[in-house]
Amino acid sequence: MPKFYLTTPIYYVNARPHLGHTYTTIVADTIARYKRMRGYDVLFLTGTDEHGETVARSARRAGLEPQAFVDDVAAAYQRLWKTLGLDYDRFIRTTEPRHAAAVAKIFQAAKKGGYIYKGKYRGLYCVPCELYVTDPTPEGNCPTCGRPPERVEEENLFFKLSAFEQKLLAHYEKHPEFIQPESRRNEVISFVRGGLRDLSITRTRFSWGIPVPNEEGHVFYVWFDALTNYLTAVGYGATGPAASEFERLWPADLQLIGKEIVRQHCVYWPAFLLAAKLPLPKTIYAHGWWMMEQEKMSKSRGNIVRAEPLERVVGIDALRYFLLREMVFGQDATFGYDALVTRTNSDLANDYGNLVSRVLTMVERYFKGQVPYPSSGADRTAADQEVAEVAEKAITAFQQCFDSYDFSRGLEAVWSLVGAVNKYLVETEPWVLAEDEAKRARLATVLWTAVEGLRIATALLHPVMPTVTERVRLQLGLEAELGSSRLDDLSWGQMPTSARIGTIEPVFPRLEKDAAIEQLRRLEEEMSAPAAPGTQGGAVSAEERTWISIDDFAKVEMRVGEVRAAERVAGANKLLKMMVDVGDEVRQIVAGIAEAYAPEQLVGKKVVIVTNLQPRKIRGVESNGMIVAASVGEQGRPVLATFAEDVPVGARLK
Numbered sequence: 001m002p003k004f005y006l007t008t009p010i011y012y013v014n015a016r017p018h019l020g021h022t023y024t025t026i027v028a029d030t031i032a033r034y035k036r037m038r039g040y041d042v043l044f045l046t047g048t049d050e051h052g053e054t055v056a057r058s059a060r061r062a063g064l065e066p067q068a069f070v071d072d073v074a075a076a077y078q079r080l081w082k083t084l085g086l087d088y089d090r091f092i093r094t095t096e097p098r099h100a101a102a103v104a105k106i107f108q109a110a111k112k113g114g115y116i117y118k119g120k121y122r123g124l125y126c127v128p129c130e131l132y133v134t135d136p137t138p139e140g141n142c143p144t145c146g147r148p149p150e151r152v153e154e155e156n157l158f159f160k161l162s163a164f165e166q167k168l169l170a171h172y173e174k175h176p177e178f179i180q181p182e183s184r185r186n187e188v189i190s191f192v193r194g195g196l197r198d199l200s201i202t203r204t205r206f207s208w209g210i211p212v213p214n215e216e217g218h219v220f221y222v223w224f225d226a227l228t229n230y231l232t233a234v235g236y237g238a239t240g241p242a243a244s245e246f247e248r249l250w251p252a253d254l255q256l257i258g259k260e261i262v263r264q265h266c267v268y269w270p271a272f273l274l275a276a277k278l279p280l281p282k283t284i285y286a287h288g289w290w291m292m293e294q295e296k297m298s299k300s301r302g303n304i305v306r307a308e309p310l311e312r313v314v315g316i317d318a319l320r321y322f323l324l325r326e327m328v329f330g331q332d333a334t335f336g337y338d339a340l341v342t343r344t345n346s347d348l349a350n351d352y353g354n355l356v357s358r359v360l361t362m363v364e365r366y367f368k369g370q371v372p373y374p375s376s377g378a379d380r381t382a383a384d385q386e387v388a389e390v391a392e393k394a395i396t397a398f399q400q401c402f403d404s405y406d407f408s409r410g411l412e413a414v415w416s417l418v419g420a421v422n423k424y425l426v427e428t429e430p431w432v433l434a435e436d437e438a439k440r441a442r443l444a445t446v447l448w449t450a451v452e453g454l455r456i457a458t459a460l461l462h463p464v465m466p467t468v469t470e471r472v473r474l475q476l477g478l479e480a481e482l483g484s485s486r487l488d489d490l491s492w493g494q495m496p497t498s499a500r501i502g503t504i505e506p507v508f509p510r511l512e513k514d515a516a517i518e519q520l521r522r523l524e525e526e527m528s529a530p531a532a533p534g535t536q537g538g539a540v541s542a543e544e545r546t547w548i549s550i551d552d553f554a555k556v557e558m559r560v561g562e563v564r565a566a567e568r569v570a571g572a573n574k575l576l577k578m579m580v581d582v583g584d585e586v587r588q589i590v591a592g593i594a595e596a597y598a599p600e601q602l603v604g605k606k607v608v609i610v611t612n613l614q615p616r617k618i619r620g621v622e623s624n625g626m627i628v629a630a631s632v633g634e635q636g637r638p639v640l641a642t643f644a645e646d647v648p649v650g651a652r653l654k
């Protein structure tokens with residue numbers, strides 16, 4: 001069985017997953033299922049990118065050790081993928097020890113090749129992007145995110161990227177499939193032709209990273225660290241049996257990325273691999289962005305949509321279908337609730353779902369639930385033949401499109417079949433045939449043809465809608481699970497005779513549009529409500545700041561509180577649990593201040609409490625409010641806000 005090694009980017013842990021991350025993972029999951037149905041032995045990898053200055057800062061702001069912080073968010077990613085049924089084979093975290101070994105190994109290999117040297121870096125650095133800014137905007141900002149970079153000077157190890165200009169261009173030339181789509185390939189070629197500068201690959205400005213062997217105080221640049229994950233996950237740097245896998249699985253067959261990380265994946269990454277004398281991945285595919293009203297969805301713009309509310313309202317299969325159908329793979333697309341609900345209703349509830357129910361109900365009613373077979377003498381018409389032809393064409397077109405990652409057109413091909421079966425029923429009117437006993441053979445042919453069309457459409461749709469298609473498969477009375485059947489064997493005419501259909505139940509109930517949109521909005525708002533401190537949700541770093549109006553500020557209720565009691569939280573050396581009188585009640589509040597304050601120092605102190613934050617559990621302990629503190633110095637030492645003169649408990653701060 002040929003292997004197919006497929007990867008997603010590993011996601012940063014300084015933010016919780018949103019629809020953008022979910023999209024790439026859904027695409028990967030779909031490809032993995034599709035390739036399995038094409039007979040490949042698939043390995044689907046995803047994971048989290050956990051090092052770097054931004055992560056360290058976010059952890060500090062959350063009052064957690066970086067490791068505890070990244071553990072939390074990595075777990076949130078894994079939980080979400082599980083909830084959504086995204087069936088990855090491996091999940092890599094860059095804080096795993098095996099990964100440090102792999103990074104050290106590729107570094108040593110590059111060093112041995114003569115591609116590493118020591119130099120001084122002076123220049124601009126964009127902290128949120130983790131990128132040195134060599135080509136700032138005219139205003140002096142980061143060209144990627146538009147935010148102001150910091151000026152830095154440090155002694156670093158450099159990677160001789162400039163040595164790879166010609167080798168990379170030759171590879172792009174020889175392997176047009178290496179960077180896809182074409183537009184990105186052209187972009188990369190012209191970037192490399194413009195000349196490559198050496199790349200600083202170590203940092204001394206922070207310690208939350210993988211230490212560089214024999215270079216005290218240096219950690220690896222996050223991208224050098226992060227890109228190597230694709231090797232680590234398949235055994236690079238390992239010893240024993242894990243290592244032997246590497247030969248079989250590397251190079252990756254397909255690496256999915258978003259278009260903003262093309263340079264790292266299509267220039268740096270192949271150069272690192274060439275330096276270490278490792279084969280290059282076969283294809284890197286950069287897809288476009290989901291936009292919200294012309295802007296990229298991102299935390300800093302505050303225009304994020306998350307998958308969880310979408311999944312709850314329309315279901316995971318409809319969400320997957322929408323994302324794959326609506327976005328032309330490689331281009332940007334606009335996300336909208338209206339479009340999501342409209343498409344779910346028209347394509348899934350009306351066209352496909354209804355068709356399944358109608359056809360099976362007729363099989364139930366006219367043939368006691370047994371799929372009829374057209375008897376040899378039964379009259380056939382051109383209409384039957386037409387459906388068969390459309391089905392055969394759909395099978396071929398679907399596979400051609402999915403082989404070239406053109407999901408949207410692949411799904412259109414399936415809908416041509418769904419449309420043809422619907423039209424066939426309108427023309428042949430089986431409900432009229434059923435009234436005439438003499439037309440029973442014809443009725444059998446018509447229903448068999450419709451069921452056969454549905455069987456084929458359902459098998460093709462399986463990689464995109466794995467849950468619903470399995471339910472339809474059972475309703476059609478088919479024995480073999482769709483996931484273990486082969487698309488290569490799919491052809492017209494294989495619907496088993498006398499299959500007994502299962503219980504008919506609607507697979508896509510119609511959504512009431514306004515109510516569904518309203519519910520989507522409400523759930524999204526609930527999800528993005530501010531979280532209690534000491535947890536990742538409360539950590540908004542300075543670089544992600546957006547302006548708020550006075551009305552927004554007025555929503556935050558802050559009151560004078562007096563600490564009545566305080567104690568440490570067992571097993572969390574940063575956390576204190578306090579009972580705080582806020583005027584009309586005594587609240588339990590958990591805060592990450594234990595390293596700066598002893599419990600007894602706090603009792604009797606007047607402090608500032610945010611009193612209308614959603615209650616939240618921090619390390620299993622309920623926290624009902626947030627204590628306000630300044631975050632001081634590199635380590636973010638908390639210093640509690642208090643008052644210049646005595647104030648009554650419960651007074652509101654405005």
Ligand code: MSP
Pocket residue numbers: 008009010011012013019020021023024049226227228229256257258259260261288289290291296297298
């Ligand atoms: N950690 C790096 C990747 C390192 S890979 C060695 C990173 N992480 S990220 O959390 O920012 O994730 C970026 C990826 O998430 C994009 O490349 C894309 O796959 C996905 N998306 C994030 N926002 C997106 C949209 N708005 N639309 C579509 N996909 C997007 O970059």
